[in-house]
Amino acid sequence: MIGWRIFYDDHEPVSSKEMDWDEAPYDGVQVVMIYKDSTYRKILQGYDWYFSLEDGALVAANNDNPEVTKTRYKNPILKRGRWSSKYAEIVERAMESLDL
Secondary structure, three states: OOEEEEOOOOOOOOEEEOHHHHOOOOOOEEEEEEEOOOOOEEEEEEEEEEOOOOOOOOOEEEEHHHHHHHHOOOOEEEEEOOOOHHHHHHHHHHOOOOOO
16 A cells, blocks of 8 residues: 545545544544555445554444444554535545545
8 A cells, every 4th residue: 555545524635645544533534545556546435434453454344333443453543434415526536536
């Protein structure tokens, strides 16, 4: 992975170029775009929770409360997804985000 960008429902996207995962805002995540290399992206969208693992991998889960996630994985850094009426618009903007 060369980087990531988080798209939110209530403010501008942030990326790994600007800050570390643990510094990014916690709430309102709509999309996490993972840039694998200069040509391949993976999109995580529509989840309740997005988190980083100790090895730097980014994953997502639904319906797990944060305490369960914290016991299942070692030191996850959590971000919370949220329903938004702007979801489709945000996903479209994320899909157009070709460069990190």
